[in-house]
Amino acid sequence: MNLQKFLFEYGEKVPGYDVTVINEREARAAAGILFMLGMIVIFVGIGYGHIIVARVYLAFMWVDFSARVISPKYSPSMLLGKFVVRNQKPEYVGGLQKRFAWTLGWLISFPMLYWFVLNWDITFYKVLICVLCLTLMFLETAFSICIGCMIYKTIMKKDPTHCPGGVCEIQRRDPIQMFNxxxxxxxxxxxxxxxxxxxxxxxxxxxxxxxxxxxxxxxxxxxxxxxxxxxxxxxxxxxxxxxxx
Structure with missing residues (x-):
């Protein structure tokens, strides 16, 4: 495997774009699927004490984010999202900032994997990690707000391009976006x-x-x-x- 290509080319090459990209509609659909499943787990798995439900979901999420870090082509939730939005016009965003955001999600999934899958030890503050993860998914699927992408932009010397929601390109709001x-x-x-x-x-x-x-x-x-x-x-x-x- 070409290490440089693996590190600096994430996603697909699409004519008209100077960087490799992914389809943001697929990413938002995948986030929505994981968020919906996560809410079901909180109410059914944790709320009613069905531990196996939470363990299966969190193990699946770790596998899913592990696949995303390698390539979105192999992520189960991304493939499900791709199927759901297959008839919608793609919205391309830069791949590297999305990979950075998903890497943060992958790192967050490690303590959850240990606490709730390998060694069930639930406390309020540990559950807050799950709530944080669900909140990030909700922001992405509902508002196209990618917190990880914002962190990526902050730590990089060069601003990313083709951000979710076009926030990198917007310089002035249209009148319909203003509040009276x-x-x-x-x-x-x-x-x-x-x-x-x-x-x-x-x-x-x-x-x-x-x-x-x-x-x-x-x-x-x-x-x-x-x-x-x-x-x-x-x-x-x-x-x-x-x-x-």
């Missing part, structure tokens, strides 16, 4: 509603699973947790002894 004052207010209120609503739900809803308990405890301060435990203890005493106190 009313739109700004609506967007801010929507964001506040999502954040506050999520916090209130996690803080004040009784947890049904241990993962829900993790999230519940994560949003409360130490004093709030102590107060909550004291209240639970007091209710248990009242139920047990009633009027004897």
């Amino acid at each position: 004052p009313i739109q700004k207010v609506i967007a801010v209120l929507a964001m506040l509603g999502i954040v506050i609503g999520t916090y209130l739900f996690l803080a004040h809803t009784e947890s049904k699973t241990f993962f829900g308990e993790f999230l519940h405890e994560a949003v409360l301060t130490k004093s709030q947790l102590k107060q909550e435990k004291d209240e639970v203890y007091q209710r248990a005493l009242d139920k047990e002894f009633g009027d004897d106190f």
Whole structure:
């Protein structure tokens, strides 16, 4: 194998492009597939204690990212994504920055492989690694935001070209991309509603699973947790002894 070609030519050569590229539509579809499966694993595998589901998914994700680092041609999720978007017009982006981003995902998959596949040892903070990975997938599939590509751009002396969403080439936003004052207010209120609503739900809803308990405890301060435990203890005493106190 030509080492220089392997390191500096990732993807396909397409007429009209000065660098090797990949089809961003396939990449986003693959991210969406992994994100959907990951959400199913969190709710079914982790939430209901079906450990085998989580182990199979995380092992598959490690294999998938390992294949992507070598070539997107061999990634199972990329091939599934390719099938789904086969009738859509390709959107080509530079291959090297995508490989860098996927290499970060591959590195993140290693601790998950050890913690959850080879040696099941689940804690809230370890689950956060999985949540981080799912968040990166969600940003890519929903908004075409590639965090790894942004990191690549930061550490490289030469700016990459043909970035996802055309962000490397956009110098000025079109009028349709601008916000008027009313739109700004609506967007801010929507964001506040999502954040506050999520916090209130996690803080004040009784947890049904241990993962829900993790999230519940994560949003409360130490004093709030102590107060909550004291209240639970007091209710248990009242139920047990009633009027004897």
